[in-house]
Amino acid sequence: MAITSRAVLVALLGLVPVAVLPAPVTVLAWALVVVVLCAVDVALAASPREVALSRDVPRSVRLGQPTASAVTLRNVGRRALRGVVRDAWPPSALPDGDAPTGARTPRHEVAVPPGEARTVRTPLLPTRRGDLAADRVTLRTVGPLGLAGRQVSLTVPGRLRVLPEFASRRHLPSRLARLRELDGRAAVQVRGAGTEFDSLREYVDGDDVRSIDWRATARRQEVVVRTWRPERDRHVLLVVDTSRTSAARVLDATRLEASVEAALLLGALAAHAGDRVELLAYDRRVRARAVDTHQSRVLPALAEALAGVQPELVETDWSGLVAQVRSRLSRRALVVLLTSLDPAAVEQGLLEVVGRLTRRHLVVLASVADPELEELRTARSTVEEAFDAAAAERAALERVAVAARLRQRGVEVVEALPDDLAPRLADTYLALKAAGRL
Amino acid sequence: MTAPAASVALRPGEVLGDGTTGRTRAAGGWRRARPWLVVAAVLAIGVLVLLLPAPRTSTTPGAPDNAGASGSRAIARVLERQGVEISYVRTTAAAEAAAARGGTVLLLGDVWLVPEQVDRVAALENDLVLVDAGWVLSSVAPGLTAGTDAAPRRVRAAACDDPDARAAGTITASGSVADPSGTATVCFPPAGGPATEGAYVVLEQDGRRVTALSDLTPLTNDAVLDEGNAALALRALGRHEHLVWYVPSLDDAGTSAGEDEGTSLTDLVPWVRPVGLWLLLVLVVLVVWRARRLGPVVAEPLPVVVRSAETTRGRGRLYRRGRAHGHAAAALRAGTATRTAQRLGLPRSAPAPALVDALARATGQDARAVEQLLYGPPPTDDAGLLRLADDLHHLESEVHRP
Numbered sequence: 001m002a003i004t005s006r007a008v009l010v011a012l013l014g015l016v017p018v019a020v021l022p023a024p025v026t027v028l029a030w031a032l033v034v035v036v037l038c039a040v041d042v043a044l045a046a047s048p049r050e051v052a053l054s055r056d057v058p059r060s061v062r063l064g065q066p067t068a069s070a071v072t073l074r075n076v077g078r079r080a081l082r083g084v085v086r087d088a089w090p091p092s093a094l095p096d097g098d099a100p101t102g103a104r105t106p107r108h109e110v111a112v113p114p115g116e117a118r119t120v121r122t123p124l125l126p127t128r129r130g131d132l133a134a135d136r137v138t139l140r141t142v143g144p145l146g147l148a149g150r151q152v153s154l155t156v157p158g159r160l161r162v163l164p165e166f167a168s169r170r171h172l173p174s175r176l177a178r179l180r181e182l183d184g185r186a187a188v189q190v191r192g193a194g195t196e197f198d199s200l201r202e203y204v205d206g207d208d209v210r211s212i213d214w215r216a217t218a219r220r221q222e223v224v225v226r227t228w229r230p231e232r233d234r235h236v237l238l239v240v241d242t243s244r245t246s247a248a249r250v251l252d253a254t255r256l257e258a259s260v261e262a263a264l265l266l267g268a269l270a271a272h273a274g275d276r277v278e279l280l281a282y283d284r285r286v287r288a289r290a291v292d293t294h295q296s297r298v299l300p301a302l303a304e305a306l307a308g309v310q311p312e313l314v315e316t317d318w319s320g321l322v323a324q325v326r327s328r329l330s331r332r333a334l335v336v337l338l339t340s341l342d343p344a345a346v347e348q349g350l351l352e353v354v355g356r357l358t359r360r361h362l363v364v365l366a367s368v369a370d371p372e373l374e375e376l377r378t379a380r381s382t383v384e385e386a387f388d389a390a391a392a393e394r395a396a397l398e399r400v401a402v403a404a405r406l407r408q409r410g411v412e413v414v415e416a417l418p419d420d421l422a423p424r425l426a427d428t429y430l431a432l433k434a435a436g437r438l
Numbered sequence: 439m440t441a442p443a444a445s446v447a448l449r450p451g452e453v454l455g456d457g458t459t460g461r462t463r464a465a466g467g468w469r470r471a472r473p474w475l476v477v478a479a480v481l482a483i484g485v486l487v488l489l490l491p492a493p494r495t496s497t498t499p500g501a502p503d504n505a506g507a508s509g510s511r512a513i514a515r516v517l518e519r520q521g522v523e524i525s526y527v528r529t530t531a532a533a534e535a536a537a538a539r540g541g542t543v544l545l546l547g548d549v550w551l552v553p554e555q556v557d558r559v560a561a562l563e564n565d566l567v568l569v570d571a572g573w574v575l576s577s578v579a580p581g582l583t584a585g586t587d588a589a590p591r592r593v594r595a596a597a598c599d600d601p602d603a604r605a606a607g608t609i610t611a612s613g614s615v616a617d618p619s620g621t622a623t624v625c626f627p628p629a630g631g632p633a634t635e636g637a638y639v640v641l642e643q644d645g646r647r648v649t650a651l652s653d654l655t656p657l658t659n660d661a662v663l664d665e666g667n668a669a670l671a672l673r674a675l676g677r678h679e680h681l682v683w684y685v686p687s688l689d690d691a692g693t694s695a696g697e698d699e700g701t702s703l704t705d706l707v708p709w710v711r712p713v714g715l716w717l718l719l720v721l722v723v724l725v726v727w728r729a730r731r732l733g734p735v736v737a738e739p740l741p742v743v744v745r746s747a748e749t750t751r752g753r754g755r756l757y758r759r760g761r762a763h764g765h766a767a768a769a770l771r772a773g774t775a776t777r778t779a780q781r782l783g784l785p786r787s788a789p790a791p792a793l794v795d796a797l798a799r800a801t802g803q804d805a806r807a808v809e810q811l812l813y814g815p816p817p818t819d820d821a822g823l824l825r826l827a828d829d830l831h832h833l834e835s836e837v838h839r840p
Contacts, residue, residue, distance in 0.1 A: 002730040003723070011723040018716045022709030027716050034723070049455030052448055076446045076454065090738040107732060128741070137453075138733030153733045156453045248746040255746070313742070372747040376754075377773070380827040383820040384758065389827060390766030391754035392747075393773035400776070 002140055003038055003148040010034055010147065041143030048139040048152040050077030051112070055087070055134060060161035060307070066095075066125050069158060071137055073110060074117040081112040083142050083149060087122040088135035093160065095125040126162040129260075130308050134158030163303040164257075168265040168422035175269050175426045182434050200224050232274035234438045235333030236429075237325060237361075238263045238302075240309065243283040245340040247311030250370045250418050258368045258418040259338035260306050264299065265422040266336060266429055271298035273433065275334075281309045282324060284317045318349035322356050334362050334438055336425070341367035341415055343398040351405060358410035362437060365406060366414045366425045500546040500569070500654050502526050502683050507660040513671050514683070522676050526683045529690040530555045533682055537564045541680025546654065548573045550686040564682070565647045567674055569657065572615070575650045579641055581619040582650070590628075591655065593665055597633075598625035600640050602673040606666030611637035613652035638670070649674050763823045764816035771812055774830045778837045801836040808833070 014030035052074040061067045071087045085108045094105065108120035126132060137156045142149035200216050203223035216224040240246075240263055246256040267277045277298050281288035290298075290305035316339070325335055335357055339350070350365075357363050377392040379385045403413045412432070416424040432438055448454055458466070495511075496504050502514030502524055514524055525536040530551075537543050543564045548556065548571040559566075560577045568575050572584040591612035596603040603625035614635040617624050624636035641648045651657075651674070656667035675681055757766045779788055782796045790813055797812075798805035811833060817823045 003727050005727060008720065008724050008727050011720045014716055014720070015713060018712050019709045022712040024712065024715075027712055027719070030716070031719060049458070052446070052452040052454045054449065054452040074449075074452070084732060086732045088733050088736050090736050092738060105733075105736075135736040136733055140732060151730070151732070152456060154453055154456055157451070247742055248744050248748075250746045254741070311742070368746075370746045372745070373750060376747060376750060378831075380824070380831055383824055384754075386770075386824050386827040387758040387766050388751060388754035390757060390769040391750050394753070394769040395750050397769070397772055397776065 001042060001148070002151045004142060004146060006145075007034065007038055007147045010037065037145060038148040041145045041147040042150060043143075044079075044145075045141045045143035045149040046075070046077055046079040046081040046083075048081075048083070048141050048150055050075070050079075051081060051139060052076055053137050053139070053154060053156050055137065055156045055158040057134065057158045057160050060163050060304070061124075061126060062163045062303075063126060063129055063165035066123060067160070068121045068123050069134065069160070070119050070121050071156070072117055072119045073112055073139070075112040075114050078114055080114060081110070081141055083110060084108065084140045085110050085120050086138040087120065088138065089122065089124060090132060090135065092128040093124050093126050093132050095123060124160070126160070129162050129164055129257075129306075130310060132160040132162060134160070161304070161307050163307045164260045164264060166261065166264045166299075166303065168261040169268070171265060171423040171426060172268055175265075175423070175430065176272055178430055179269065179273055179433075182430065199227050201227055234275045235329060235331065236266070236270045236275045236277045237329060237333050237335045238267060238277065238279045239321065239325065239335060239337050239339075240279070240281040240288075240306070241283065241316055241321075241337065241339035242281050242287050242309055242312050243316035243339075243345075244311070244313045245316075245342050245345050247313060248340070250368050250372075253418065254311055255340055255368045255418075256309070256311050258421045259366070260309070262366055262422040262425045263306065263336075263338055264302055265426050267302045268299050269426050269429060271295045275438075277302070278328065279305055280324060280328065281306065282316070282321050283312045284314050284320065286324065287312070316345070316349055318353050322353045325357060325361075329361065332361055334364065334429070334432070336429075337363065337365045339365065339367060341365070341399050341403060341413070343395075343402045346402050346406070351402070351409070354406065354409050354411055362412070362432065363410065364412040364414060364425070364428060364432075366416075366421060366428075368418050368421055369415045371417055498685055500657060501685050505659065507658065508654075509659050510657045510662075512659045512662050513657055513668070513675070516668075516672060517676055517681065520672075520676060521679065522681050523679060524681050524683050526685075528685060528687040530558055530684075530686070531690075533684040534558065534562070536682040537562050539680055540564065541678040541682060542567060542675060543682040543684060544675060545569065545571050545574060546657075546683075546685045547571060548686065550688050550690070555686070555690075559684075563644075563646060565649075565677060567649045567651070569651045570613075570654050571650070572652075575615065575639075575648075578648055579622070579643060581617065581621050582639060582641070583616050583618075584613075584652075591653070592629060594626040594628065594637060596625050597627055598623055598636070600625055600638075602640075602670060603638055605673060606670035608665040609637070609656050609667050609670055610661055610664050611651070611653040611655055613637065615639045615650050615652050647677070763818055763820075766823055767816045767826050770827055770830055774834050775812055778834060781837050797833070797837065801833065803833075803836075 011034050014034070017030055018026050054072045056070040056072065058067050069087055069089065071085060073081075073085065075081050086105050087108075088105050106122055108122075110118050110120060112118045134156070136153040138151065138153040140149055140151040200213060201224065203212060203225050207225050211225045211227075213224050213226045240256070240259050242256060246254060246259065248255055250258070263279065267279065270277045272295070274295070276292045277290075278292055279288070279290040279302055280286065288305040288309050290301045293301050329335075337350075354363065373392045373395060376388045377396065378389070380389050399415075403415070406413050412428060414421070414425050414428050446454060497506060497509075498504055499508040500510050502510055503526065505511045518524060527533045527536055533543065541564060543559075543562055544567045545559060546569050551559070551573070556574050556577050559574055566578065568578070575582050576584075591610060593608050593610050595608050596606060598604075600623045609626055611626060614628050614631065614637055615624070616635045617639060618634055620634065622639045622641040624634060624639050626637040627633060627635055628637070637652045639650045641650075655661045657671050662668050662671065756762075775793060776786070778797060779786070779793050782800060784793060784796060794805055794809045794812065797803075797808045801808070811826070811829050817826050
């Protein structure tokens, strides 16, 4: 049961007879008229339970990309249906979902003759990563008088997976170019211990004479050099820390968002470089994982795995994490820890167990730096600011100290502002690869 | 409200209705509403039970519907049983209206009366019984005044030849009325007092009988059974078939009659009341329209919003509250020392004198001043800390200048 604005107007119209014949009987009579009209309209309205509803939603969408949810109404009753449909989604799925008042789900006017079907489309613009479950579809039919009608809210299944935005993919082309460059110059400049023999080719001016293969030269008429290429088929394990330290906000987004961006860029780059990429999201238990797959499917697999990862308000179980990593890796690998360089958290957790990782693997720790700390450190015009600057200074010193202790244990530490973390981590990876340290 | 046709072929993913029919919905609604209906019924019965046997009683002293110690319901009940009709009134206007039918007018207290009301009561042609109403009494009979002293409540003998007083014999009363001129019959004088004073005075005046009692006590439920109180009260009040029982009230200004307040808006515009009523109904319809939502509100868990720098700010606040100027200064100095040493190419482990020397050379400042700045005594107040922070910043900017 529901009434419309027209019913209110009809009630307001009753002012005329009541003013002309001012008696309680008139009031009663017109009230009766309104009630009877509404009841008749309800009785004549099409039943909202005689409509077959179905929802069509894309399986997944990238964060910030517009999409739409389509609801199809098939009238299986005998009456023509006229009414309003609301396809309800959580506020963060709607355009303007970030508005402080929340977003209002659009409502659609529909008219469906018996036996026919109509589709209404609700535009969506997800603003949060993760799985979005559609709420109910509400259908309100109106009677022929347009005074009142019937309403029902039905659960129609619908789910939209919002993948990470991967804004750092704009850095990918330049890094891929660097990777190719690395491939080409490998013979010229790089003769590290880990590089692999690729092929023999003719000597050209500028080649390092140390790379001349004398034995091959002797067999042929010209001078032949060995070419090297960066190692391929190395293991890269991306470990995303989803504990409480990942929930803190730096600028507008959580630390975890920057970690996800960095993991995606590094994953895409490593996949192109021919390495085997795996992913693990962990705090006290495994939150998500992506296993080794074909090169072309690495990025979708990573995005899919990271889509539903949210910060958990728990402390990381570092020894459990190390055990996980060791059980996943059979040979030497690059382990990238995307976590935070929070001095207290690192000293009580990671520092004690990181030795077990660095013994076998190359470990890189990537952490998001907070630009607000630098602002706090340099603002010193009032006493309050001076105290805050002292606190920021102390925090920075502690971070430097803890980073130094990590480096002593053989960990590469990368610390950068949220937007710079992904390219900086990619550069570190390229540098390690160029140095043949993988 | 009919069940959906079972024969409809649904395509995959389609949802048809919620499996309810008009009957099941009605049954569900009845089931949900039942506990509330039971509660409402119990409440209604409770209210009825509370309302039904409650007699109209008050706590006004001397009122005929007051069953308490200071009330007079006992006297009123006995008078009614003897056939006296009692009109209980609270305003002068009502008293005048009731007195127009004749009978006795009983006035209990005159504290709340204004002069105009006193005059109107005095002007009544009925027999008057004035209890504890010295002002009205002196207005009715200028010769009579209140007693010279507040005689205590005692048992007093009639000591006069008024038949009512003689029939009562003794009463318990306090106070007295004085009759220096001797125009009235004075009864129940206080012990040891002059003969011209008494608790009960009777006066014939212009064909009416005016009786004055200095005290309410003989009429109250509490004291009516003592001595001859009942006899005096019943005889004084039961002279006529009709008794106007007037207990003045504070909210009766007595100046206007109450019936003719002038014409109101409803008299001028006859449809104002029905239209107002109708607008209320329209408001109800409006509320019904707006209150029905198009589907329930969709809830969504919100992310936690904690700024990363929050802990650092907290630490700064702790420094401030603890007035830890020394700690803060040490942190600022260590930060500057670390950065400048790095800038000047000194190792992290470089000793202090080496750093001071290098800084003095790089900035051209006096080595003593630099050492004082970096390793001097810690500041002890806000101004000192602020100056130190400023100087360190200055030093650093000089080093960092290319």
